[in-house]
Amino acid sequence: MTHVASRTVGILAGMGPAAGADFARLFVLACEDWLRTHGHAVVDQAYPAHWMAQLPIADRTRALADPQAPQPLAAMAQGLAQLAGLGAHAVAMPCNTAHAWHAALQRQVPQVELLHMPQETAAELRRRGLDRVALLATEGSYRIGLYEQAFAAQGIACVLPCEAARRWLMEGIYDGVKAGDLPLAQQRFVQAGTQLRAQHGDIPLAMACTEIPLALPQAPEAQGWTLVDPTAILAASLARRAYAGS
Amino acid sequence: MTHVASRTVGILAGMGPAAGADFARLFVLACEDWLRTHGHAVVDQAYPAHWMAQLPIADRTRALADPQAPQPLAAMAQGLAQLAGLGAHAVAMPCNTAHAWHAALQRQVPQVELLHMPQETAAELRRRGLDRVALLATEGSYRIGLYEQAFAAQGIACVLPCEAARRWLMEGIYDGVKAGDLPLAQQRFVQAGTQLRAQHGDIPLAMACTEIPLALPQAPEAQGWTLVDPTAILAASLARRAYAGS
Structure with a gap:
């Protein structure tokens, strides 16, 4: 012992x-x-x-x-x-x-x-020296500005996906991971990430819904992307x- | 809901x-x-x-x-x-x-x-029609005949590894998985499995220690082996x- x-x-x-x-x-x-x-x-x-x-x-x-x-x-x-x-x-x-x-x-x-979780994540990202991240989350999280507030308190700018990308995220979370359909989840998360990166370059993507890291990091398209995992x-x-x- | x-x-x-x-x-x-x-x-x-x-x-x-x-x-x-x-x-x-x-x-x-667990496993193997398996386990399990008894009750013959293979299993379990060294674990489990298969052909290998399925099924050498997972x-x-x- x-x-x-x-x-x-x-x-x-x-x-x-x-x-x-x-x-x-x-x-x-x-x-x-x-x-x-x-x-x-x-x-x-x-x-x-x-x-x-x-x-x-x-x-x-x-x-x-x-x-x-x-x-x-x-x-x-x-x-x-x-x-x-x-x-x-x-x-x-x-x-x-x-x-x-x-x-x-x-x-x-x-x-x-x-x-x-959002405050622990914001403090860690501050330690890592990040000052700008894109937020992949549920509609519920966006609705109440959960991460936006925690990031703002640490001086980290927060980029939000457009309405279509938010819909893809919700489909990936609910019809994908929660329903046991990982290929669908991966496809939808990749769609959202691709759009954010097309607009903002190699911006760190915060996987701020616990279902997202179960599918996105394994996607071939996401290799080389900068992913932040609040769950870890x-x-x-x-x-x-x-x-x-x- | x-x-x-x-x-x-x-x-x-x-x-x-x-x-x-x-x-x-x-x-x-x-x-x-x-x-x-x-x-x-x-x-x-x-x-x-x-x-x-x-x-x-x-x-x-x-x-x-x-x-x-x-x-x-x-x-x-x-x-x-x-x-x-x-x-x-x-x-x-x-x-x-x-x-x-x-x-x-x-x-x-x-x-x-x-x-x-051994009784649930034995009943399931009976349902699958297996009548002979090799047992990969800890020294503690062998010592008390945990699986041997449960298998015997279902009429399933139980092949035990030799002393050297048992030592490899213990090293894979303790110095490997439990200590966070998965490559070592995989190597030791493969050694034991290879020896059993050399002696007994394509015999089903029961991974009767919960650490074993964390490393063995992923080994390239084990692809095509018949593995039984009591944990699942x-x-x-x-x-x-x-x-x-x-």
């Missing part, structure tokens, strides 16, 4: 389930990276305890567009409280649009730190929280 | 963490497959609620070899009880060697069905339990 001190952390997921499972993979990789960087042996027992809740939560973009549609807050808050009850000190939520309810969730469950950034942030103080 | 009835299930993992994360991916795929087969739309809300515990649990093979070594049972039982407390009706444990404590765990937490079989069993009665 090795003796790397760590604290229990949580993952509030299911939005969608494939993205949640992939986040678990990214978190394990981020922990492995942390262990290696800090000179610890990489063995099973050196990883922090982490709990993942994959819950059936009402669609976030639909809820933001229509107050009469099923709303996700109650189920998310219950899952977050359960993660806190399991001892989680910090929780990551691998769904960008769900951050529309970040403040409400943090208010309802104040005993756990709920990481803020969030996973690294959660690993740092788990090992904080070590 | 779709209305596919399902029950909460759990995943008791961390043995190792990469295998646990991959099991979450396999479970999501198994649910997608179930939904498609049963004519349901594949949308986020059609997946069963599932909780995954990735816990730092003492090494199973070491515990079986040395009664003085740290023992895993207490931590596993606590995790299983917590999953039951979250409402899980059935729980899968993506670590083959951990099934040495299956009976003890089921006794301590009788209110949840703890799936038995367990994921499908858990999906069936989650949708039972639907």
Whole structure:
């Protein structure tokens, strides 16, 4: 047994389930990276305890567009409280649009730190010296300016896709990844990226919906593109929280 | 919102963490497959609620070899009880060697069905009409005859690797996958498989340690080999339990 001190952390997921499972993979990789960087042996027992809740939560973009549609807050808050009850000190939520309810969730469950994905991403991009990125996201995220605000706070300019490209993104997310049709997803994401690059050159593309990195980076057309993955950034942030103080 | 009835299930993992994360991916795929087969739309809300515990649990093979070594049972039982407390009706444990404590765990937490990976695998291989497989596993699993018994109960003959091949498997599992060195893992697993096939022809190879399918199927040498993946079989069993009665 090795003796790397760590604290229990949580993952509030299911939005969608494939993205949640992939986040678990990214978190394990981020922990492995942390262990290696800090000179610890990489063995099973050196990883922090982490709990993942994959819950059936009402669609976030639909809820933001229509107050009469099923709303996700109650189920998310219950899952977050359960993660806190399991001892989680910090929780990551691998769904960008769900951050529309970040403040409400943090208010309802104040005993756990709920990481803020757009803010973690903006801070990391600042560290990397980027000052301008294009934003690939859901209609729900655009609607509430989730990333625009976080980027503005770090002085990062934010380029938005046109209406047609936004439609392609939504098709790639919903009819593609969430419905298990990866070839369709890849095609639609590539269409959106191609258009943004035609207009703005080799601009970094922030894959600010957790479904996008499940299909776009593998596309032959996207090889050589500058892709930013907020999900991987969030996973690294959660690993740092788990090992904080070590 | 779709209305596919399902029950909460759990995943008791961390043995190792990469295998646990991959099991979450396999479970999501198994649910997608179930939904498609049963004519349901594949949308986020059609997946069963599932909780995954990735816990730092003492090494199973070491515990079986040395009664003085740290023992895993207490931590596993606590995790299983917590999953039951979250409402899980059935729980899968993506670590083959951990099934040495299956009976003890089921006794301590009788209110949840703890799936038995070797028995689920043996039943599935029987359905597929296989009557002879070679077993790739940990020393701990060989020591207690975990799979040999389950296969014998289904009338399936079990071929075991020689001592050298067993050493290669342990190196691939511990110094390879668990330590984050996939090229080493792949090389060692291929060595063991090559030897078994030289002796027994195109015999199906059961990857009966959750680390093995993280490296072997991707090896160029293994293309065309007949590989059996108990982890994927367990994921499908858990999906069936989650949708039972639907």
